[in-house]
Amino acid sequence: MKFIHRCIERLAGTVVRVRTTEPLVALTFDDGPDPQGTPALLERLAAHGAMATFFMIGKRAAEQPELVKTVHRAGHAIGNHTWDHPSLPLLSRAERRCQLRRTAEILPRQGRMLFRPPFGHFDAPSQLDVFLCAGQAVAWSAIIPDWEGRPAAELAELARQALHPGAILAMHDGLMDFTDACWRDRRPTIEAVDLLLSETAGRYKFVTLPELMRRGKPVRACWRMAPDLEMLHRLKRADGTARRYGREPS
Ligand SMILES: [Zn+2]
Incomplete structure (x- = not known):
């Protein structure tokens, strides 16, 4: 059983970092x-x-x-973050595959589709659907909390502490769900990235995920995160739609 579990993890496991001795890091933006x-x-x-x-x-x-x-022409990598940011474990299998395929159809093709689950919420059926849709799930080695109004200097410091060869950092160039609309302002994130890149110049090279995964050995894990219904019900959505997940919080 352990052997089967290891095989599944190797094939369909979620990439959480990359083993390398080179000072390479992947910045990712959701x-x-x-x-x-x-x-x-x-x-x-x-x-x-x-x-x-x-x-x-x-x-x-x-x-x-x-x-x-413009993003594609600049040479950055593009991954799939679903059609409209649902919590995958709370969807039916058909809805989940639709979220993945519909998005994959309109994004530029770049080899195996990289996929990141919204909110990090992921379970075994979601993992299987990503795998069956020819996707590679990628989480992060560190997520920088840039959705709750923290100043740029603090975000930059958190990112700096999380740097190591093969690190995968997650941040947001947009914000699809939020509890306070004023936190949608992306300027603190952009300033934090600017600070980080200035302070680490010459020490780290920031590359796309496909390049990082080519130049090192991706570390795959059995990534599981259960949906937090109370948190989901508190959120407002950037597109003004309301998503309802089963029961209301008690
Ligand atoms: Zn997201």
């Missing part, structure tokens, strides 16, 4: 493309010669095809 956040971030990354990976929301990508092309 929930875009965002008409303000994404171009401003692209400009900062270009100024530092840094590459990154953008896990895009299908619905937002469909609304902004030119911005998707």
Whole structure:
């Protein structure tokens, strides 16, 4: 049984970091493309010669095809972050596959589809669906909490502490779900990235996830995170829609 479990993990496990001795790091940004956040971030990354990976929301990508092309042409990697950011374990299998496939159809093709589960929520059926849709699930070695109004210097410090060869850092160039609309402002994140890239210049190289995974050995884990229903019910959505998940919080 242990052997079977290890085989499944090796084939379909979620990438959480990459084993390498080279000073390579992957910055990843979720929930875009965002008409303000994404171009401003692209400009900062270009100024530092840094590459990154953008896990895009299908619905937002469909609304902004030119911005998707701009990210792609700049050489950054693009991954799938579902069509409209649901918590995958709470969907039916058919809904889950639709979320994955519909998004994959409109994003530029770049080898095996990289996929990041919204909120990190993931269970065994979700993992299987990503695998069957030819996707590679990627979580993170550190997620920087840039959705609750923290200042740039604090975010930069947290990111700096999380740096190591093969690290995968998660941040947001957009924000699809939030509890306070003022936290949608992406300027603290962009300033934090700018600070991080300035302070680590010459010590770390920031590359796309596919490049990091090519140059090292991806570490796969059995990533499981149960949906937090109370948190989900508190959230407001950037597109104004309301998503209801089964029971209301008690
Ligand atoms: Zn997200």
